Amino acid sequence: MKMANRIAIAFAVVLVCLPGVAYRAAAQELAAEAKDKEAAEARKKRNALQFENNATTIVFYDRTGKRTGSLGERTLYGETVLSPDGSRVAVVKNDLDGETADLFILDVKTGASTRLTTSARTEFVMGPVWSPDSSRIAYVTILKGQEGIYIRPANGQGTAEKIYSNPGAFLNLSDWSADGKFLTFAFSDMQGGTLYTLAVDGGPDRKAVEVFHTDLRVFAPKFSPDGRFLSYIMIDKANKAEVFVRPSTPTTTNEPWQVSDGTVSPAFWRRDGKELYYLARDQAVMVAEVNTSPSFSFQKPKVLFKQASAVPDRLTNVSADGERFLALPPARGPQLQQITIFDRKGEVLQKVGDPGLYGGPAFSPDGTRLLVSKTDQQKAQADLWIIELASGKAMQLTKDSYPKVSPMWSRDGKYIYYTSFRAGDLPIYRRLSDGSGDEEFVFKWTPGAFVGVTDISPDGKYLVCDGGGIILTVPLTGDPATRKEIEYLREEFTDTTGRLSPDGRFMMFRSDEEKPERGEVYVRTFDPSTGKAGEGKWKVSKDGVMAMLHWRADGKEVFFRGQNLESNELLVMAADVTTGPTFTASTPKVLFKLPGPLGGNLGNISPDGQRFVFAVNVPAAGTK
């Protein structure tokens, strides 16, 4: 072919193709815009629901535990800090739509609100502390990617002055000394924790002074009124928090004093330095008589008051005179959970035990037992329990203070697998479901990385795990310390909750591929010889999925919780499926609906697909 002809043909092809290419590009852009718009709308609806479920007001208690008043609009409060003169409260309000948290000052007498900060999207304020004369506020915020401590007038006038730049993030600013000269803050990570003091007047090159470093995590340092000591919280290797006091200057001569026997709050000094308050594990407000001269000494802490409710208001701050206590009540009133089993029509089949602080009930593979997470309010500790459904007999499986998430039955019901939060790391352990024997280490991913078990393969050879939006399989062979994960599904979308079919050939999972902020149920093949995905991908749901992905034991039906962005109503969905020779699914239908919200507890289905268990919220009023 002559060159001229080639050029002519090429030119003609380009002319024919160009409009098509342009059209496709425009169509892709429009589709992307539509997807973004749909995601934004979904996010807005979800935020509105979260606001309704979590917004609350501030309440006051006196020293006798009597509620004496309330303050502020119903909103999503973060920290709330009374001014030293008691006339105002500095509050951090969370804005879900703006993805910000900003600082406001509320007048205790009038309720008037003054806005102090306006953060850019995804940036936020934390750790407000008052100057001793109640005229200024110091706080931590991130501006243009740089975290720092800022000071500004509390009346909303004037500008903010940056006094310290933090190279990292999540600096825990917690007090301003009574002489006005110093701030104190803590920083903790996997390497341990450090307490610092920082001169308020020190010029732009002021340096923080390291008071104390430990390989444990430390938080919330607060100056004694004479400035000679710091109280602080230290969390030990067993995840137990205690109130300690030590000198406010670097020294190796003084041992710290442990004041508490378990705390779930920072400590607060009375302005005369004679009392120290904190919240015990059982939610009792504790007071310790203390003295700071000639050295620190204290009496055994006593209960000042304890709220009567089984689900008490959350104590957040104490006035400088020790007469008023700020708290945030539960948004929907005090609630406990009743473990309840439903049939396929949503009718109650059985209520299991008494109401308590329960989460994540799950049927054993033979359907005779339930695995639940139960929080003991006296110890502020959540543990795993096994409940026999026929007798109601309950057995405590774990007895430790580490937070435990993603508990899962092995396919034969012999073991319980779970992720345990330990000093910044999140390894997976297992233990025998009959309570005998010791905990066994199973797997650890990247240091500090969350990994949660979502399934175990029918042949028992693989764990299926969630981790950072990807689905992992972990071969259960060899030395647990050297086990390596396999990336079953790693893409730009957030993929979670991998669940293998009973024949082990297909993996059902949730992905936000098509609907960011929502997610749908998909199925892909699973190759048991490699632990990886094979060819083939099918979409099962069409109107969004929340959680609770399950296969019926015969592999002929799948279940999931549908997603309703505009109400708390819980939708239990089901679809008929086949897995041989290939995967097919019918259009999902609603099996039944329940009133929500159920919060983070996901619900579970018996292997035969006939029983559905949820931890249903019930009012806690009148219970203890």
Next chain:
Amino acid sequence: MIRRILFSVAFAVLALAQGTSAHHNMTALFDFNDRVTLNGTLTKVDWRNPHAYLTLDVKNTGGAMESWSAEGPSPTWFRIRDVGKADFESSIGKSLTVELSRARDHSLSGLIRTITLPNGRVVSACPQNC
């Protein structure tokens, strides 16, 4: 953010924030006090969970070309901030500036603190990556 609201005590927020705000605990692998600002040519984008990775060709002080790996937040994190895969893919072959916290093992890698795209837009990865 809702996570911050739900935890019951202030220090619990801080205790858990660093463990859950990202796929892994950043301070275990990266040194926030050892920062470097690189100006180089973007050669590769790995746009996947749990972290997006950018590869840049950067001239070192001796004039030799080095290939740096920069770890970012997840694609979802970028999407919420209206920065998409296309913004990075269209930047391949172009000049990009990144500020990194260097890896503790002193390899040619780091954790992204800020990115300046070829169009001048600055994307901060804090607090997730700080």
